[in-house]
Amino acid sequence: MKVAPSIIAANFSQYQREIKAVEGAGADLLHLDVMDGVFVPNITFGPMIVEAIKDLTKLELDAHLMITHPEKYLKQFIDAGSGWLSFHCEATQNPSRCIDYMHERGVKAGLAINPDTPFGTVTEFMDRIDYLLIMTVNPGFYGQKFITGVLPKIEEAKNYIGRQKINCMVEVDGGINVENAARVCSAGADIIVAGAGVFKAKDYRKAIAELRCSRG
Ligand code: DX5
Numbered sequence: 001m002k003v004a005p006s007i008i009a010a011n012f013s014q015y016q017r018e019i020k021a022v023e024g025a026g027a028d029l030l031h032l033d034v035m036d037g038v039f040v041p042n043i044t045f046g047p048m049i050v051e052a053i054k055d056l057t058k059l060e061l062d063a064h065l066m067i068t069h070p071e072k073y074l075k076q077f078i079d080a081g082s083g084w085l086s087f088h089c090e091a092t093q094n095p096s097r098c099i100d101y102m103h104e105r106g107v108k109a110g111l112a113i114n115p116d117t118p119f120g121t122v123t124e125f126m127d128r129i130d131y132l133l134i135m136t137v138n139p140g141f142y143g144q145k146f147i148t149g150v151l152p153k154i155e156e157a158k159n160y161i162g163r164q165k166i167n168c169m170v171e172v173d174g175g176i177n178v179e180n181a182a183r184v185c186s187a188g189a190d191i192i193v194a195g196a197g198v199f200k201a202k203d204y205r206k207a208i209a210e211l212r213c214s215r216g
């Protein structure tokens with residue numbers, strides 16, 4: 001089980017220090033929430049900041065693109081140093097093209113789905129992606145309440161992966177904390193994203209360790 005702290009919940013005036021702190025505290029990946037103000041009602045940062053972050057850490061960067069027409073920007077995010085990249089199936093007419101391009105460029109290809117999007121929408125892509133990012137809040141803001149109703153979808157995805165014997169990780173993102181992480185893990189998460197769950201904790205190391213060890 002990997003833990004990917006999301007820097008959206010960090011103190012951005014100190015982001016260098018915050019990134020070093022989670023790296024030192026045992027994070028496995030650094031989750032970067034990219035928002036365009038169109039696909040979601042919030043704006044964060046783009047490839048220039050990703051490039052700056054790349055220079056600050058040895059952690060692999062996991063960019064979560066919450067942007068319309070992701071196909072237009074994949075190149076920039078890959079050039080900026082994201083080794084893991086996910087885009088939303090709701091945001092593009094052509095997920096296949098995005099997946100192919102990411103694989104041509106040698107990065108991990110992730111497909112993200114909103115809480116209301118059924119798993120059936122993405123099954124045709126499952127044998128071609130490296131990870132499925134299942135949202136457990138509506139994307140846009142950190143610190144929201146975990147939507148419990150998404151747990152069966154995590155199980156559905158995990159069972160499908162097992163039955164089809166395909167190699168695809170499940171990343172779960174939104175509202176995860178030490179209280180609900182056990183349920184997320186037992187539903188089948190391989191990677192847990194946590195914004196407030198890490199950056200609003202007093203002790204980052206303890207928070208990451210507790211999230212990682214919480215098996216239901
Ligand atoms: C939501 C983002 C998440 C989220 C993580 O739009 O994709 O990565 O902000 O933060 P928490 O864990 O606080 O929900």
Ligand code: ZN
Nearest residue numbers: 033064173193
């Ligand atoms: Zn995210």
